[in-house]
Amino acid sequence: MLTKPLYFSQVQLYMAYLDLEQCVFTALNKDTSELYFELIPFDSEAAQKYSDRAVQIIKACENGETVPCISNDPSIFKCKMCGFRNICRNDER
Numbered sequence: 001m002l003t004k005p006l007y008f009s010q011v012q013l014y015m016a017y018l019d020l021e022q023c024v025f026t027a028l029n030k031d032t033s034e035l036y037f038e039l040i041p042f043d044s045e046a047a048q049k050y051s052d053r054a055v056q057i058i059k060a061c062e063n064g065e066t067v068p069c070i071s072n073d074p075s076i077f078k079c080k081m082c083g084f085r086n087i088c089r090n091d092e093r
């Protein structure tokens, strides 16, 4: 889980808002079809940190501020697959 901070923050926020003390993270290895399970304990400090970060982003958007792009290259994989590309990159796909 530590190698995927995005999933870690996601499950911490879910547990916070669902009032859970732990959850089971499940992943499928697409090459081998092997399933991976990991018991994740709730981390209230992490959940608060990620929640605060989300509030900062929402407030920045409400104030018309833009957050920095992850790259100057719009052809990188994350930007190509991003649902906000049309806003961020002014891309009319």
Ligand code: SF4
Pocket: 068, 069, 070, 071, 078, 079, 080, 082, 083, 084, 085, 088, 089
């Ligand atoms: S296109 Fe998406 S991933 Fe890329 S910088 Fe913009 S918001 Fe971030």
